[in-house]
Amino acid sequence: MSEIPRKAVQRTAKLAGIPLGVAGRVVGGWGKRLAGRSSEEVNAEVSAKTAEQVFAVLGQLKGGAMKFGQALSVFEAAVPDELAEPYREALTKLQTAAPPMPGRTVHRVLTEQLGSAWRSRFESFSDEPSASASIGQVHRAVWHDGRDVAVKVQYPGADEALQSDLKQLLRFSRLLQAIMPGTEVRPLLEELRDRYLEELDYRTEADNQRVFAKAFHGDANVVVPRVVASSPKVMVTEWTEGVPLSTIIRSGSVEDRDHAGRLLSEFHFSAPSRSGLLHADPHPGNFMLGADGRLRVLDFGAVARLPEGLPRTLGLMTRIALDGRSSDLVDLLRSEHFIRPGTELHAEDVLAYLAPFVEPLRTERFHFTRKWLQKQAERVGDLRSPDSQTGRSLNLPPQYLLIHRVTLGATGILCQLDATVPARAIVSRWQPGFAD
Structure with a gap:
């Protein structure tokens, strides 16, 4: 058996083992309840251990599994604190860490x-990787x-790994639903699969980055490194550095947090109009705050193409919800x-479902917190909630799916x-x- 197929089998075994581990913990939980422990206490323990296993496995893998983990990491702020604490560090590591490739493989x-x-x-060229993706x-x-310069080198067999991982992850999307309250995991995975397959050719990413670099050249708030050279599996860009947003999330000052949040919001909303x-890959590992106070933006493999800018419909919808015009x-x-x-939906129910999402626009400045995001996730994720029932009756047209995910991801970072x-x-x- 060759090295790549052998690794593929090992990866599949690790991913497939997650549901088995969960099943064992659920059975053990039943036993503990029979022994007199409360269902709330046991469920919290099962959820925490499940999260630990999921992210421990994802953290050892590359390809689709790690990409999904990175996308999932921005939703950590929506998970209740008692469940999030056991794996918060694992989530942060997923944003930047993966086992390194040997130097001889890089040279090949x-x-x-x-x-x-x-x-x-x-x-000169350093064989020691400075970052991993x-x-x-x-x-x-x-x-x-x-x-x-920064030289990004694709892992050999990344294409096979990407497709294999996403195929496996789709098989137990219901299991992952438990740690993403209020979000449908399977459509997210399917959309991620389609977008991430586009990233396998670094020439496409280089073209995307050139467009962003031109649009933000000389900008007072955002720096996009220029592309120096590219090929299908290697891309060379100008080197840039700063403090990762993951570090600011963990230990940054209030001023740095607010500044980074403002710049991230400006970039998210302005990029479609400007470029x-x-x-479309919002997680803290792709953003840094430079010494000059500007936001460094990395990784342009996944993008949404919006030649007319953000859809006007979304602005109208937001304004109408903010004004309380339910009909x-x-x-x-x-x-x-x-x-x-x-x-059939009652207009008042639809407004009640959407109105809390536009709450950040009711005041001049809004404080994005984990508590606020957890409240929204609980509201739409509780199957007994009227808002949850309304949400399940609404449809998300395919052309809005990626915009919706990116906005949710950016909001998750703001709350972190x-x-x-x-x-x-x-x-x-x-x-x-x-506004118009």
Whole structure:
């Protein structure tokens, strides 16, 4: 058996073992309840141990499993504190960490992608990776013209691993639903699968990054490193550095948290208007705060193509919900297929479901907190809740799915940052249909 198939089997076994581990804990939980422990106490213990196993496995893998873990990590703020605490650190590690590739493997990929004389293109190249990602790792180097550069090298077999992992993860999406309250996991996985397969060719990512770099060149708030060279499995960009948002989340000052939150919000809402693209991989590992106070943005493999900017419908929907116009809101949702033909919903119920989501726009500045996000997740995730029943009756048209996920991800980061942000002014400026 070759190395790649052997590893694929090992990866599949690890992923497949998660449901078995959960089943064993559930059976053990029944036994503990029979022994007199409360169901709440036992359920909390089972959930915490399940989370630990899920993220321990994801943390050992690359490809789709780690990518899903990274996407999932921004929703950590929505998980109740008593459940989130056991695996909060594991989630943070998923944003930046993966087992490194041996130097000889890196050299082989560079030879295949840049030619046998690849070393002549660099003044120096560090074999020690400076960062790792889901389908590749980054090395620091000096380009032949003296520029400090970052060299992203794709893991051999990443394409097979990506497809295999996502196929396995789709099989137990219901299990993962428990740690993403209020979010449908399977559509998220299916959408992630489609987007992440696009990332396997670094030339596409390089093209995306060039568009962003041009749009934000000289910007006072955002830095996008310029692309130096690219091939299908190697990409070279200018080096940039700063404090990762994961570090600011963990130990940053109130000022740094608020500043990072404002810049992230500005970038999220302004990018479609400025570049025609939406950065679609929001997790703290892709953002850094530089010494000059500007936000560094990395990883442009996943994007949403929005040549007309953010859809005007979303701005109209937000404004109408903010104004409390329930009948107009239902009419708009029906015309844009957010409510399927034949589905009967009371306008007041629809407004009650959506109104809390626009709460950050009711005041000049809003404090994004874990507690607020947990409240929203509990509200829409509790099957006994009227809001949950309304939410399940609504439809999300495919063209809005990626925008919805990215906005949720960015909101999750803001809540992890515990940031106070002038969200209303940002949305008023950049979201078509909200203020006009």
